[in-house]
Amino acid sequence: MADKIRVLIVDDHDRVRGGLVTALRRADPLEVVGATGCADEALQWLHERSPDVILLEVKRVGGALPCPAQALVHQIMPCGALAGCGACAVETRLGWKLACNDGPVFDLIDLLPKG
Amino acid sequence: MMAGMKLDLAFDPPWMNAAGSLGFAPDRHGVLELSRLGAFVTHPISLEKRSPAHGARYLAYPGGFLLHTGYPNPGLRTVLRRHGEQWGRSPIPVIVHLLCQRVEELAQAVQRLEGLPGVAGIELGLPPEIEAGQARALIEAAAGELPVIVRLPVERAVELAGALTKNDAQADGLAAFSLGPPRGLLPAPDGGLARGRLYGPAVFPLALRVVKVLSSMGVPVIGAGGVYRMEQAEAMLRAGVAAVQLDSVLWRGGW
Numbered sequence: 001m002a003d004k005i006r007v008l009i010v011d012d013h014d015r016v017r018g019g020l021v022t023a024l025r026r027a028d029p030l031e032v033v034g035a036t037g038c039a040d041e042a043l044q045w046l047h048e049r050s051p052d053v054i055l056l057e058v059k060r061v062g063g064a065l066p067c068p069a070q071a072l073v074h075q076i077m078p079c080g081a082l083a084g085c086g087a088c089a090v091e092t093r094l095g096w097k098l099a100c101n102d103g104p105v106f107d108l109i110d111l112l113p114k115g
Numbered sequence: 116m117m118a119g120m121k122l123d124l125a126f127d128p129p130w131m132n133a134a135g136s137l138g139f140a141p142d143r144h145g146v147l148e149l150s151r152l153g154a155f156v157t158h159p160i161s162l163e164k165r166s167p168a169h170g171a172r173y174l175a176y177p178g179g180f181l182l183h184t185g186y187p188n189p190g191l192r193t194v195l196r197r198h199g200e201q202w203g204r205s206p207i208p209v210i211v212h213l214l215c216q217r218v219e220e221l222a223q224a225v226q227r228l229e230g231l232p233g234v235a236g237i238e239l240g241l242p243p244e245i246e247a248g249q250a251r252a253l254i255e256a257a258a259g260e261l262p263v264i265v266r267l268p269v270e271r272a273v274e275l276a277g278a279l280t281k282n283d284a285q286a287d288g289l290a291a292f293s294l295g296p297p298r299g300l301l302p303a304p305d306g307g308l309a310r311g312r313l314y315g316p317a318v319f320p321l322a323l324r325v326v327k328v329l330s331s332m333g334v335p336v337i338g339a340g341g342v343y344r345m346e347q348a349e350a351m352l353r354a355g356v357a358a359v360q361l362d363s364v365l366w367r368g369g370w
Contacts, residue, residue, distance in 0.1 A: 076173045078182060079366040082146065084137045086158065086184040089167035096167055096187050 005111070007071075008051035009035040010042040020055065020069070027112055046074075055108065069108040073099045126153035126358040130348065130370075133296075133339050133360035134159050134212035134238060134266070135186065139194055140201035141209065146368055149207050153358060157194075159214040159240055162224045164190035170309060174301045179315015179341070180363075181301050186214060191224050199231060208235030210264065216242060218256040229260045236262045236290070243268040243298055247278035251286045254279070258288020266293045269340060272325050280332050292329055293337035293360060294322060314363040316343050323347075323354060330355025 007030050011017045017035050024030045033049040036042050046054070053071045075088035081100035088099040092110040097103060131154040137147070141155040149155070168185030175181075188194065191213075202209045211228055215221035221239070228234050239257050241250050250265070257263045265286075267275050272294055279286045296312040303309035322340025329336045338351035339360035348359045364370055 078173050078180065078363070079136070080146075082137065082366065084158075084366065085135060085182065086167065086187050087172045087182060089184065089187040091166060095164065095189060 004031040005029050006031050006033045006051045007053045008033055009055045012037040070105050071108045073104045075099045128153050129358040131360055132156055133362040136362045136365050140198040141205045154208045154210050156210045157212050159186040159212045160188050160191050160194050161214045162191050162220040178317025181311040183311030203232035205233045209233045210236045210238050212238040214240050218252050221256045225257050225259055238264040238266050240266045254286040254288050262290035263288045264291045264293050266295045269294045269297045269325055273328050276329050276332055291335040294339045316341050326356050327354045
């Protein structure tokens, strides 16, 4: 579906990666397009699978998700990141934000719907 | 200053950015030197916040690209809180682009803008499907202390402009016309069709034809659409426009 947020998970810890995949597959607007601990594979998938969001770093300290995480939002920016066109707007729990101006790294929890 | 008309804006130089091209406030430290513009037009602002569009946002095609953003904005109150001071400090006049489809909303929005430092006018964005009667009602709701520039959908600009100036019964408050980008459809990556606004050099001939016709209707016109080179902007001036709005060319730098 066009409205799914496509997520690529990159983490070298198998259990963290597995936990994120399990949790995110239950989150309706998300689609996990890949999970890998290999940087080369991640770079290849970045081009092949065009994720909207890449999880790059994960710390296991608890919370609503298996662990708090940050997400790098990969959006096209026709205006060259001038915060001019609005094409990179992202819905967050704190209202909509511009990936070019307010991100591109966001707390993952803020990108998920409440509840 | 354009003498003899209700438009109190001085466009010197006669170029300005189009709404949706440079954000909500002029940036003194941005990529474009503000002295290159005669006015700054804000990103479209609605009374209440608007969310970003879903689906494909940007699709390229030979001659330009399609952009579908939904004009996300945090609503007028938040924009004023975040950017009102910047408008007041702006070295060039600020024209606030309003996206309101209901008369009551528009009247409220205009009231909040009147008397604000830096704000020299309002640009009222009309949706592509609007009827002439609705357009007239909106323009009259926006009429007040500030001059109202009416941004017409380019596909219906001649028809709407004719209705709004018919038999000398010009809509009260109408100070000038400007042009919004044309709308189009392109095949989307998901197999469906993506709709959105069209930008790029392919738009210019269409826009030039429309501004040529509008310029003969007795209301000042601000041209826009597909201008990528100075000689194109000058061609619009020769066609009779008071100023020219620039959009995606500003993203490439070098204007």
